[in-house]
Amino acid sequence: MLVIVNGRVIDPAQGVDGFFDLTIDQGKIMKMTPSAGDMSGKGLDKRNASGNFTVFDASGKLVVPGLIDMHTHLREPGHEYKETIKSGCEAAAAGGFTSIACMANTNPVNDNQSVTEYILRKAKHEGCVNVFPIGAITKGLNGEVLTEMGDLRGAGAIALSDDGKSVKNNELMRRAMEYTQSFHLPIISHCEDPDLAKNGVMNEGYVSTCLGLKGIPHTAEEVMLARDVMLSELTGCPLHIAHVSTAGSVRIIRDAKSRGVRLTAETAPHYFTLTDEAVRGFDTNTKVNPPLRTEEDVQAIKEGLKDGTIDVIATDHAPHSLLEKDVEFDYAAFGIIGLETALPLSLMLYFEGVLSLADLIAKFTVNPARIFNLKKGSLLPGMDADVTIIDLENTWTVDVNKFKSKSRNSPFHGRNVRGEVVATFVGGKMVP
Amino acid sequence: MGLTSKDLLTIQDLSVEEISLVLDTADSMKEISTRDIKKVPTLRGKTVINLFYEPSTRTRTSFEIAGKRLSADVVNISTSASSVVKGETLKDTGKNLQAMSPDLVVIRHPVAGAPKILADNLSASIINAGDGAHEHPTQALLDIFTIREKKGSLQGLEVAIIGDITHSRVARSDIYALSKMGARVRVFGPHTMIPVFIERMGVTVCHTLEESIKDVDVIIMLRIQLERQGDFLFPTLREYSRFFGLDLEKLKKARSDVLIMHPGPINRGVELSPEIADSPYTLILDQVTNGVAVRMALLYLLIGK
Numbered sequence: 086m087l088v089i090v091n092g093r094v095i096d097p098a099q100g101v102d103g104f105f106d107l108t109i110d111q112g113k114i115m116k117m118t119p120s121a122g123d124m125s126g127k128g129l130d131k132r133n134a135s136g137n138f139t140v141f142d143a144s145g146k147l148v149v150p151g152l153i154d155m156h157t158h159l160r161e162p163g164h165e166y167k168e169t170i171k172s173g174c175e176a177a178a179a180g181g182f183t184s185i186a187c188m189a190n191t192n193p194v195n196d197n198q199s200v201t202e203y204i205l206r207k208a209k210h211e212g213c214v215n216v217f218p219i220g221a222i223t224k225g226l227n228g229e230v231l232t233e234m235g236d237l238r239g240a241g242a243i244a245l246s247d248d249g250k251s252v253k254n255n256e257l258m259r260r261a262m263e264y265t266q267s268f269h270l271p272i273i274s275h276c277e278d279p280d281l282a283k284n285g286v287m288n289e290g291y292v293s294t295c296l297g298l299k300g301i302p303h304t305a306e307e308v309m310l311a312r313d314v315m316l317s318e319l320t321g322c323p324l325h326i327a328h329v330s331t332a333g334s335v336r337i338i339r340d341a342k343s344r345g346v347r348l349t350a351e352t353a354p355h356y357f358t359l360t361d362e363a364v365r366g367f368d369t370n371t372k373v374n375p376p377l378r379t380e381e382d383v384q385a386i387k388e389g390l391k392d393g394t395i396d397v398i399a400t401d402h403a404p405h406s407l408l409e410k411d412v413e414f415d416y417a418a419f420g421i422i423g424l425e426t427a428l429p430l431s432l433m434l435y436f437e438g439v440l441s442l443a444d445l446i447a448k449f450t451v452n453p454a455r456i457f458n459l460k461k462g463s464l465l466p467g468m469d470a471d472v473t474i475i476d477l478e479n480t481w482t483v484d485v486n487k488f489k490s491k492s493r494n495s496p497f498h499g500r501n502v503r504g505e506v507v508a509t510f511v512g513g514k515m516v517p
Numbered sequence: 518m519g520l521t522s523k524d525l526l527t528i529q530d531l532s533v534e535e536i537s538l539v540l541d542t543a544d545s546m547k548e549i550s551t552r553d554i555k556k557v558p559t560l561r562g563k564t565v566i567n568l569f570y571e572p573s574t575r576t577r578t579s580f581e582i583a584g585k586r587l588s589a590d591v592v593n594i595s596t597s598a599s600s601v602v603k604g605e606t607l608k609d610t611g612k613n614l615q616a617m618s619p620d621l622v623v624i625r626h627p628v629a630g631a632p633k634i635l636a637d638n639l640s641a642s643i644i645n646a647g648d649g650a651h652e653h654p655t656q657a658l659l660d661i662f663t664i665r666e667k668k669g670s671l672q673g674l675e676v677a678i679i680g681d682i683t684h685s686r687v688a689r690s691d692i693y694a695l696s697k698m699g700a701r702v703r704v705f706g707p708h709t710m711i712p713v714f715i716e717r718m719g720v721t722v723c724h725t726l727e728e729s730i731k732d733v734d735v736i737i738m739l740r741i742q743l744e745r746q747g748d749f750l751f752p753t754l755r756e757y758s759r760f761f762g763l764d765l766e767k768l769k770k771a772r773s774d775v776l777i778m779h780p781g782p783i784n785r786g787v788e789l790s791p792e793i794a795d796s797p798y799t800l801i802l803d804q805v806t807n808g809v810a811v812r813m814a815l816l817y818l819l820i821g822k
Contacts, residue, residue, distance in 0.1 A: 294717075294718075411608060413631045
């Protein structure tokens with residue numbers, strides 16, 4: 086038995102924010118009782134006299150439901166030199182994530198039940214956090230043929246996405262949105278018109294004009310988003326929008342939600358932390374898709390987070406090695422790793438007054454759990470004992486060389502941040 | 518006084534004083550090319566490598582001649598004959614070249630920012646001889662050198678840059694160089710070839726050819742890359758030349774003493790009619806001549822001391 090004592094517990098699913106002791110047994114939350122304030126063990130794993138339970142002293146710390154990342158790229162199978170299920174899980178745990186959903190663009194693609202089963206088997210044996218595979222919408226992510234969605238669901242996939250590209254064919258996307266409803270798998274859309282974005286390597290704007298790099302207009306995201314909203318209305322399919330990056334997208338989603346479209350949306354920390362100005366200097370770690378946008382977009386993303394238009398903060402953790410990143414800008418792969426920086430970068434939203442702590446934590450916990458229909462994201466008795474302990478005051482400097490991830494492609498190296506994960510519990514056990 | 522950086526990657530990095538220094542130094546270098554024996558010992562024992570990842574006749578030859586007239590040993594590497602075809606990265610190629618102790622590497626590369634990779638990894642000086650659509654600083658320096666030679670000063674001049682601004686590294690470097698030296702720049706081309714927010718660079722965007730050339734001192738015509746037709750940027754070369762090219766008839770709208778420049782190679786009959794290309798208005802060959810002097814000046818200023 087484990088008791089996490091004296092922490093400030095924030096559980097948005099229950100509307101809880103106060104000082105509670107959390108009792109955990111058999112990997113489950115047993116009960117939450119008001120802190121007596123006098124049980125304080127000092128440090129980790131201190132046993133009381135009877136020795137039958139462990140006390141974790143969370144005095145001065147936040148105790149929240151284990152964070153959930155809806156959007157991770159584990160590179161296994163296929164690109165194990167960038168990330169494995171094991172290393173990705175360790176990075177997640179270090180960043181406070183107890184559950185991660187991994188995208189289908191592995192090699193082979195997760196477009197059939199045996200790949201889903203492989204990922205889950207590896208995760209069970211080697212992963213220290215919960216792994217939830219996302220299956221592909223189309224075979225091979227080619228946008229031509231539907232995957233066997235029922236089989237994917239049966240094997241354990243929790244959602245469908247061709248993340249990395251849009252399903253370009255309107256008819257095929259419509260049918261995918263209809264067919265998936267037999268299996269209740271939500272569709273996650275990567276909104277990007279491939280023609281408008283063709284050969285683009287950064288946001289189209291003043292900075293791309295200065296640098297002479299081919300731009301990707303914000304419209305490339307917005308036209309595909311508008312289409313997907315319309316198809317969702319036509320089919321009634323719940324739709325989740327991945328990595329929202331533009332002011333126009335926030336407007337489209339806000340409008341659609343106000344009309345009752347079954348729409349949810351996520352953004353990633355780099356879209357409210359950096360602008361395309363970061364690309365000056367040609368650092369390939371700033372090359373990401375969708376690209377870093379402008380200050381106006383950053384403000385709109387924050388506004389969307391604040392008013393609930395954007396439900397979730399996800400990492401879009403996209404590991405790449407030096408082979409893909411230590412090259413000319415045009416030749417570099419898109420992607421930023423985020424598991425180990427997402428929480429402190431997002432806590433800036435709290436320190437800046439954009440979000441309350443409860444709203445911020447909800448975007449990492451109960452909101453993604455609801456979208457995926459997961460029994461996660463809350464500290465209610467009976468739930469899995471996935472818990473993250475956060476020190477809000479600690480300031481530290483991001484050092485990619487200390488990352489658990491196998492990759493180092495972060496534009497935040499050297500950045501001073503505030504708020505640090507001090508412990509992560511999965512099923513009542515401290516990880517990694 | 519010299520140049521503050523070991524490299525020349527962009528015009529943006531140069532101060533007005535540094536640009537003036539380059540132009541003044543080029544003035545004194547130009548005479549060397551008119552001598553019977555066109556060689557001085559200034560860079561004897563220095564090694565200059567031309568590393569070209571794109572085809573080039575004019576710029577590569579210009580750097581080679583500039584180096585040789587200053588007695589440097591000049592080595593040319595073009596991609597077809599190099600280990601690039603074997604898949605070596607730019608960074609590795611650079612480090613291997615550095616291991617042979619060159620004093621300066623001139624690089625042309627199709628990707629914006631590529632010269633910075635060499636500058637960050639090599640102790641040798643790096644000159645950017647054109648990187649993607651980013652910058653082509655030596656072209657801009659020879660352009661303003663040529664204008665200054667004819668007009669005495671850049672201050673207050675009106676200059677039109679016409680053509681595919683979006684894909685032109687020459688346009689960007691020219692805009693920075695001309696603006697720094699006190700000239701005013703206007704740009705004109707099909708809207709598909711005017712990059713977004715270009716006016717934030719301090720230029721005026723014109724909407725007709727007539728408007729763009731009215732009362733200007735200098736017209737810089739840019740080369741149309743013929744393969745751009747596949748990118749839906751313009752329908753046909755015929756229509757391009759009709760609305761965006763320059764011929765003697767349209768030129769009547771400009772001042773009689775207007776100077777016409779072009780970074781080359783020209784597409785006769787597309788952006789410039791053949792009559793204009795051969796007319797006394799044009800400084801195209803002066804630009805080429807001055808290119809050698811400007812590059813001699815840069816080699817001297819970067820590795821001559």
